[in-house]
Amino acid sequence: MSNRRFVLTLSCEDRPGIVAAVTTELADLGANIAESDQFWDRVTNQFFLRISILSPDSVSLESVQKSLDPVISRFDMKARLVDMDNRPKVIVMVSKFDHALLHILYQLRVGWMDAEVVAIVSNHETSRRTADIEGIPYYHWPVTKETKGEQEDRLLKLVHETGADLVVLARYMQVLSDNLSKRLFGKVINIHHSFLPSFKGAKPYHQAHARGVKMIGATAHYVTPDLDEGPIIEQDAERVSHSLSAEDFVARGRDIESRVLARAVKYHLENRVMIVGNKTIVFTQ
Structure with a gap:
């Protein structure tokens, strides 16, 4: 039965x-x-x-x-x-670095995650070939200070038209406005290339290298109006040493980012995450 x-x-x-x-x-x-x-x-x-x-x-x-x-x-x-028999619909947003996007698409292909990517949105053309291979609609929306509001309106329209349940920022290197963050609260997951709350903002691996840290990591969190302050879903870290360059930190960090984001998305899709104020309860398997 x-x-x-x-x-x-x-x-x-x-x-x-x-x-x-x-x-x-x-x-x-x-x-x-x-x-x-x-x-x-x-x-x-x-x-x-x-x-x-x-x-x-x-x-x-x-x-x-x-x-x-x-x-x-x-x-x-x-x-x-x-x-749970209704497959969630996901929009993935990406900039130039596509490692996290590719990892999500692979995990969906092999069945570790269950969802339908209904669109890939980017401010660059870099991932169009990937979208074409996967048969996913690709939206190239360049962002400037003057067009940011228009681009976000288009994103909201796309969310409504596709019925998307989740927006994943897979190294999408644009800050969402306060208005958009509030309207999509609990429906946008970001991967921050650092072990928050340390090293926020730009070039966190270079910041970490300059501080001589012994552990680097990545953090997946829900997006809120407060930059890099949203409820944390998943984190991971890896030991590093003084012998590594800043570029080595970046390379290792990309691997961590891909894994952490995929786990966070999976937890969300399986309704394992409960937002409680500025933190989360995550029922992992």
């Missing part, structure tokens, strides 16, 4: 009976729990839960939501139920 796949994420003040109430309703629908993760924040007394649900084909998203509504109301939950 085939099953429909749903993911439920919720948060509320912690108290006894939350998990029992939710799972009882799911059991009454004939649904099976494929995966369950929970976290209790002792400081705030907030409870967070992610459940991956398998249900018979006859059980719709609406029927699951209707069954859970009384529980959500009783515990005053913030809850989200997603149909």
Whole structure:
């Protein structure tokens, strides 16, 4: 028998009976729990839960939501139920360096991530050949101070026309405006080529090299109006030494960036990330 796949994420003040109430309703629908993760924040007394649900084909998203509504109301939950059989649509934005873009496309091709890239947007022509090979629409929108607003309007229109669920900045070297960052909050993931919160802004690897650091890394985060300050989803780092040049730092950093961004995108696509203020709860596998 085939099953429909749903993911439920919720948060509320912690108290006894939350998990029992939710799972009882799911059991009454004939649904099976494929995966369950929970976290209790002792400081705030907030409870967070992610459940991956398998249900018979006859059980719709609406029927699951209707069954859970009384529980959500009783515990005053913030809850989200997603149909995982609907493939998310993604727009990838890139500038000249395409390593992170290529890694995402590869992971999608081999099935490690499940999504449809509906567009590649760039302020350069560098990645057009890649888009043509993959059969993905390519939009070359050069950006100047005078055209920035117009370009962002075109991006918003493209998001609406394609029904994109996520915008990925795969080393897109343009700062999004405060207005766009607010309108797409929680739907834009950036890869910063540094281990935030250190070495923000331009040329972070060169900054790190000049400081003689022993670890370099990369950070994937949601975009907010505050530059490089958005909620962090994923990070990784690698040991380096004084014998390496700044160019060596950059080369190693590109490899880290590709891996970190792909993991962050995968977590988001699988609804494993919950934004809580200026940080995230990430239920990894």
